[in-house]
Every structure is written in C-alpha cells, then in structure tokens.
Amino acid sequence: MSPDPQPTPVSPAPLPPTLLPPTLWKKLTSTVGLVAVPGPRGTNVMSAEWSYFVNKDPLYVAVVLGPRTASRDLIDAAGRWAVTFCAEDQAALADFAGSCSVTDVDKTTSVAVDLAPGTHTPWVRGGVLAVECELRQVVPMPVHTMYVGEVVAAHLPEQPVRPLVKHGAMYALGDPVRRTRILTATRLLPDGTLRVAATGPAVPAGSTPQWRISLLAPDGALTRLGRYPADRHGDLLVEVALPDTALPATGPVGLRVRVERDGAQAGEATVGP
Known part of the structure; x- marks a missing residue:
C-alpha cells in the first residue's frame, strides 16, 4: 500500500490591506x-x-x-x-x-x-x-x-x-549618536575553532585598536584567548583556536565570549554548536 501523501506546506496569508495602517509608509x-x-x-x-x-x-x-x-x-x-x-x-x-x-x-x-x-x-x-x-x-x-x-x-x-x-x-538633525558599546557574535566551526566578529565605537584616525577576547564558563571562570588587531574598518573578524580545556565535556552550552577594547563597553555573545 502506498504511503499517505505528505501535506503541502501552506504559507501564512498576507494581512488584508484594510488591516494595515494607511500611513505606515x-x-x-x-x-x-x-x-x-x-x-x-x-x-x-x-x-x-x-x-x-x-x-x-x-x-x-x-x-x-x-x-x-x-x-x-x-x-x-x-x-x-x-x-x-x-x-x-x-x-x-x-x-x-x-x-x-x-x-x-x-x-x-x-x-x-x-x-x-x-x-x-x-x-x-x-x-x-x-x-x-x-x-x-x-x-x-x-x-x-x-x-x-x-x-x-x-x-x-x-x-x-x-x-x-x-x-x-x-x-x-541633532547631535551625532555617540556609540559606547561593543557588539559581538560567534560561530563554532566544525574543527573546534571559534570565529568571532565585533564592532564598536569609532576610533581616532591613525590609531590601531587591539581587541581582547575572553571565554566565560558557566561557573564564571574566565579564559583569556588573546589580543587581535582591528581590520581596516576598525572592526574585528578572527578565528581563534580554543584551548583543549576550554570546552567542557558537556559541549559549548553555557559558554560565552567577551570582547573588550579600550574606550568601549564590553560585548558578549553565547557560543553555540
């Protein structure tokens, strides 16, 4: 007996135009x-x-x-x-x-x-x-x-x-928005390397800021992963080799990355599989 046909996925219907605010634009x-x-x-x-x-x-x-x-x-x-x-x-x-x-x-x-x-x-x-x-x-x-x-x-x-x-x-326009905070995100690659990206406040022309990366365990223990130079835009995109002791036996769940730079508020991101 042939298997039952699978139902065709149905996309949600768009909102009727009458339900959209007339001045949304x-x-x-x-x-x-x-x-x-x-x-x-x-x-x-x-x-x-x-x-x-x-x-x-x-x-x-x-x-x-x-x-x-x-x-x-x-x-x-x-x-x-x-x-x-x-x-x-x-x-x-x-x-x-x-x-x-x-x-x-x-x-x-x-x-x-x-x-x-x-x-x-x-x-x-x-x-x-x-x-x-x-x-x-x-x-x-x-x-x-x-x-x-x-x-x-x-x-x-x-x-x-x-x-x-x-x-x-x-x-x-008013005064320029003053950025103070670092934002960061990660990706754990199949070989165990951690890719880290970050942006932060603008830096003075000609300066070469150093980004500091640390790993935070669920119990609060901190492992420093080193300093890395900014790219030509002043941002960070690096791949970091994690020490053997950095990943617990339970995997990366609960781990966080902290990225710091002088003159900015630190940013954090989780480490996902």
Whole structure:
C-alpha cells in the first residue's frame, strides 16, 4: 500500500490591506529630493520624498513618483532629470514644491527656487548634494513608478550643510549618536575553532585598536584567548583556536565570549554548536 501523501506546506496569508495602517509608509526616514526636469514650459521642480541612491558603481539614483505627477511624462520625454537632496533650511521649499503643480503655475518663478544651469540638466541650489541623472530604467509598480537614473554630474555646496529629514513631519538633525558599546557574535566551526566578529565605537584616525577576547564558563571562570588587531574598518573578524580545556565535556552550552577594547563597553555573545 502506498504511503499517505505528505501535506503541502501552506504559507501564512498576507494581512488584508484594510488591516494595515494607511500611513505606515510615513515611518520611513528619508531626505526629500527636489526633482528638476526640463520640459516644454521650462524646468519643473517637484518634491519626491522617496529619492535614494540605489547603486554605487555606477552611481544610480531612483525617484518614486505618484500617478498624478506631471514630472512622469516630462522624464519619459526628456530622459534626464536632476535631484537636489534638501538641506534643513529648505523645508518650506520642499513643502511648496510638493503642493503646487506645473499645470497650474511655474514654480521656478518663486524666489526660493534657485536654479543652476547644470552640465546636462538644471538643478536646484542649496541642498546637501545635487546630482544630474540620465534615465536608465523605469519600474512600474501598482500605483507609483520608479525612475532609475545614472549620475552623470554632481554638485556639492562649498561648505557642508545638514540634511532635511522626513519622518512623517520634517526634522533637522541633532547631535551625532555617540556609540559606547561593543557588539559581538560567534560561530563554532566544525574543527573546534571559534570565529568571532565585533564592532564598536569609532576610533581616532591613525590609531590601531587591539581587541581582547575572553571565554566565560558557566561557573564564571574566565579564559583569556588573546589580543587581535582591528581590520581596516576598525572592526574585528578572527578565528581563534580554543584551548583543549576550554570546552567542557558537556559541549559549548553555557559558554560565552567577551570582547573588550579600550574606550568601549564590553560585548558578549553565547557560543553555540
């Protein structure tokens, strides 16, 4: 008699859209982009909250535009556009450029819109960075459309400025987050070698920090496993040969690794099989 067929695994059904918060996308944090596109009525400037770098080499930028956005047709026709990632003093401009349409007014008549001619495409001065892009790909989505372009020219301010941060409302950045803690993780390899990775607070340029690794037994006994240099990023990734006495007969359960470095709070991780 043939065996009973095995049941087919069933994936959990996705949540109905009605159960998802309608403003869930506002939890995203981004820098508003001012998208400038040449057209038959001159250059249009609009705000695109979803503006990102999406590839490093070559450098690509994506802007995601809604279905009623006039700039979609302009980008399709021109094959190029520019994006200025807003500085914190451009909040009013970002709001204005996202609230008016080129079908109603010429937004470049505003004294707040300072257009530069650009190498290939006009761009808005005053941001953290402006890039001119050549269209490389159009990605249709259920409602929005993503336009992906290759950066062909870039413009930086003479002095660095702080970005405008969109997170529901618009914000300016505060002080940099000060990291104090080491985070570490391990993997016990089949040959008994212990692989250890760790990151910690940034170190001064030119310094060569030393990482200290120790093994903690369940009874609190500590075995020092040595000092190891940081990699070129200041992080740690090493494979450590464990002493014969390090692993109890019961195996690695209960063992922990402690990683230390001067000027940082120690980090710990368990040692798993």
